[in-house]
Amino acid sequence: MDLVALNDAPRDILAASLTSCADVPRWVDALVDDRPYESVDALLSYADSLAATWTDDEVTHALAQHPRIGERSRRPAAEAAMSAHEQSGVRAGGDVAARLREANAAYEEQFDRVFLVRAAGRDADEVLALLEGRLSNDDATEREVVKGQLREIALLRLRDAVTTTTLTTDAAREDGS
Numbered sequence: 001m002d003l004v005a006l007n008d009a010p011r012d013i014l015a016a017s018l019t020s021c022a023d024v025p026r027w028v029d030a031l032v033d034d035r036p037y038e039s040v041d042a043l044l045s046y047a048d049s050l051a052a053t054w055t056d057d058e059v060t061h062a063l064a065q066h067p068r069i070g071e072r073s074r075r076p077a078a079e080a081a082m083s084a085h086e087q088s089g090v091r092a093g094g095d096v097a098a099r100l101r102e103a104n105a106a107y108e109e110q111f112d113r114v115f116l117v118r119a120a121g122r123d124a125d126e127v128l129a130l131l132e133g134r135l136s137n138d139d140a141t142e143r144e145v146v147k148g149q150l151r152e153i154a155l156l157r158l159r160d161a162v163t164t165t166t167l168t169t170d171a172a173r174e175d176g177s
Helices: 003-008 011-021 025-033 040-051 056-063 077-086 094-111 124-134 139-161 166-174
Strands: none
Touching: 003 040, 011 025, 011 139, 025 040, 025 056, 040 139, 056 139, 094 124
C-alpha cells in the first residue's frame, strides 16, 4: 500500500496490517487514528516516537507473536511472509544451526522470553554472535535491547508496508474482505 492507500484504508484492514508490523495495540491504534500522514517520513517519524514509549508489558505481548530465529511463524500470512523474508539470511546448517538452537535455549532459560533480533540484513554467523553476546546482559539491559530490536523490526516492516500491496491484500483476504 502506498501512503494514499494507508491514509484511506478502512480502520480494521489498516489495523490488521499494522499489527503485522508490531502487535502493540496502543501503537497500532495511534497510527490508525492519527491519519492522514503528509509523507512516509512523517509516518515513520511518528511511529518511531510512539515506539520509543513502549512499555515492558507491550513488548512482552508483541514478543508472543515472534517466532524463534530459524523457525517459521505461525501468524497470519502477511506477518509470516515478513518474518521469513527477514530471516532469509539466517539459514544455517551444521555447527552454526546447532549453536543457534543451543544459544536460543540458553537465552530462553535465562530471560524467559524468545530471543529477538532484527534479522534483516544479517547472516546466521552474525545473529549467533549477537545472541551469544547478549547472554552476558542482565535482565534490565536485555529488556532495553529487546525493545530496541522490536522497534527496528516494526519500523522496517512499516516502511515496507507503505511501498508494497502485500499487507493490505493479505489482511483483507484473512478477514474475508
